[in-house]
Amino acid sequence: MSLTMIKKPETSNRTIPNTSKNIVFDTDDLNLWYGDTHALKNINLSINEKEVTAIIGPSGCGKSTFIKTLNRMVEMVPSVRTSGDIKYNEKSILEKSFRVEELRTRVGMVFQKPNPFPKSIYENVAYGPKIHGIRNKKVLDEIVEKSLRDAFIWDEVKDRLKENAYGLSGGQQQRLCIARTLAIEPDVLLMDEPTSALDPISTLKVEELVQKLKEDYSIVIVTHNMQQAARISDQTAFFLNGEVVEFDETEKLFSNPSDQRTEDYITGRFG
Amino acid sequence: MAVVIPVTVIIGIGTALYLELYIKRGSIQSIIQTNIANLAGVPSIVYGILGLTVFVRAMDFGNIVLAGGLTLSLLILPIVIVAAQEAVRSVPQHLSEASYGMGATKWQTIRRIILPAALPGILTGSILALSRAIGETAPLTVIGIPALLMAHPGGIFDKFTALPMQIYYWTLDSSLVDEYANLAAATIIVLLLLLFILNSVAVLIRNKFQQRL
Ligand SMILES: Nc1ncnc2c1ncn2[C@@H]1O[C@H](COP(=O)(O)OP(=O)(O)OP(=O)(O)O)[C@@H](O)[C@H]1O
Ligand SMILES: [Mg+2]
Numbered sequence A: 001m002s003l004t005m006i007k008k009p010e011t012s013n014r015t016i017p018n019t020s021k022n023i024v025f026d027t028d029d030l031n032l033w034y035g036d037t038h039a040l041k042n043i044n045l046s047i048n049e050k051e052v053t054a055i056i057g058p059s060g061c062g063k064s065t066f067i068k069t070l071n072r073m074v075e076m077v078p079s080v081r082t083s084g085d086i087k088y089n090e091k092s093i094l095e096k097s098f099r100v101e102e103l104r105t106r107v108g109m110v111f112q113k114p115n116p117f118p119k120s121i122y123e124n125v126a127y128g129p130k131i132h133g134i135r136n137k138k139v140l141d142e143i144v145e146k147s148l149r150d151a152f153i154w155d156e157v158k159d160r161l162k163e164n165a166y167g168l169s170g171g172q173q174q175r176l177c178i179a180r181t182l183a184i185e186p187d188v189l190l191m192d193e194p195t196s197a198l199d200p201i202s203t204l205k206v207e208e209l210v211q212k213l214k215e216d217y218s219i220v221i222v223t224h225n226m227q228q229a230a231r232i233s234d235q236t237a238f239f240l241n242g243e244v245v246e247f248d249e250t251e252k253l254f255s256n257p258s259d260q261r262t263e264d265y266i267t268g269r270f271g
Numbered sequence B: 001m002a003v004v005i006p007v008t009v010i011i012g013i014g015t016a017l018y019l020e021l022y023i024k025r026g027s028i029q030s031i032i033q034t035n036i037a038n039l040a041g042v043p044s045i046v047y048g049i050l051g052l053t054v055f056v057r058a059m060d061f062g063n064i065v066l067a068g069g070l071t072l073s074l075l076i077l078p079i080v081i082v083a084a085q086e087a088v089r090s091v092p093q094h095l096s097e098a099s100y101g102m103g104a105t106k107w108q109t110i111r112r113i114i115l116p117a118a119l120p121g122i123l124t125g126s127i128l129a130l131s132r133a134i135g136e137t138a139p140l141t142v143i144g145i146p147a148l149l150m151a152h153p154g155g156i157f158d159k160f161t162a163l164p165m166q167i168y169y170w171t172l173d174s175s176l177v178d179e180y181a182n183l184a185a186a187t188i189i190v191l192l193l194l195l196f197i198l199n200s201v202a203v204l205i206r207n208k209f210q211q212r213l
Helices: A063-072 A100-106 A121-131 A136-149 A170-184 A200-213 A226-232 A249-253 A259-267 B002-024 B027-039 B042-057 B063-091 B093-101 B104-135 B138-140 B165-173 B178-210
Strands: A023-034 A037-042 A046-048 A052-056 A080-088 A107-110 A190-192 A220-221 A235-240 A243-249
Touching: A023 A063, A023 A121, A023 A220, A037 A063, A046 A220, A052 A063, A063 A080, A063 A190, A063 A220, A063 B093, A080 B027, A100 A107, A107 A170, A121 A136, A121 B027, A121 B104, A136 A170, A136 B093, A170 A200, A170 B093, A190 B002, A200 A226, A220 B063, A226 A249, A235 A249, A235 A259, A243 A249, A243 A259, A249 A259, A249 B002, B002 B027, B002 B063, B002 B104, B027 B063, B042 B063, B063 B138, B093 B104, B165 B178
Parallel strands: A052 A220, A052 A235, A107 A190, A190 A220
Antiparallel strands: A023 A037, A023 A046, A023 A080, A235 A243
């Protein structure tokens, strides 16, 4: 059990990669229960600005739960209790006084299954800006075009903006959902297995997109695909049974893991 | 109908949203739920007596359209609520999640995502309930509507009658006046056509929107 608990970055017990980087999210002894199920145990992670942080681990280890606490979506489940602290840009977000709507406009989320609204492509992307009070048609047009371009789907949909989003392929729908999230101009993108429902080519497109987006956004991505984590992330956290077993630079974690269980997992000996 | 539609649709949708999205799961919620289900099965004559007591006597409306409309609203309200609840519940969770995930408030999510997606179901349920109201006579007899040969009611405060009532009395008196038999037959056709149209509209709405989700 010696290496189970990762020390907080301040207690420089491990190499902090890129110390010059700003930290957007910092969790401090975060615990979470669904009723009696202890789903997250003493999580201490810091997520760097404008980097890709990958979360890997076997099914049911708490990956989704973890990223859903970062935008407090996990509160939709009534039985959830948390303890500990999450700081987003130095502010505690778990306090009831912190407005979740505000948090979720700063911290956007892309879900595992593409989930466009049953509306036109245009309306899907314009949804976020509209609920945040933007009415001006010209401004909306610009946001929609920019978001679709940033999500590398503009060329495929520019002639059919008025068509229902359900007519797009799965991969296009997922990029549309990414565009929809970009339209609210967040700082952080949370992605929960965004490519698990996609074919290899669409997956590649989304991965390229993630690489591009990290110039402007901090990205946390959950993935089951180890190669994917190794390809696209700067840091990787390995979760097991609700605990962080190892958290390090991706290169280090995949080439020279310090915990036996990490090694077993990445070499495919379990999970 | 001018009374029944707005009353039931507004109260029905409101109640359904409250029960599905606001109230906490628990004992109170299940008591309300059971009662609504039971109310849907209460014989219509009981609603008639309730309408007579509350609207005609206690509120002193007299036997006018408004009183009859409110009575019929009571009668079909439980059906509309149950249908609307069903429709709201069948809106896929991932749609509301997407909306909340972008910082939408609960109300914005309900108004822009949940209601539009649930609307076809709510409409279908309401229309079917409405067609039941059209055929109802018993509760209206109880609140004492005059039976025969009314002038066409001009507003919600006029006296009125129900189509089935007209048919009944015209048929009864057809031995006295020959034309009454024809009138009765014509009215039956009107009533059936009305029901047929309403039900077809409900089915059409359902089929049109079913493929969408
Ligand atoms: N809504 C819920 N109610 C109760 N328990 C839950 C709920 N959601 C998740 N859990 C439990 O919490 C634990 C972590 O689940 P989570 O969904 O975070 O896993 P995951 O790592 O994302 O798995 P997967 O790779 O399969 O998506 C599991 O044991 C799961 O059973
Ligand atoms: Mg998951």
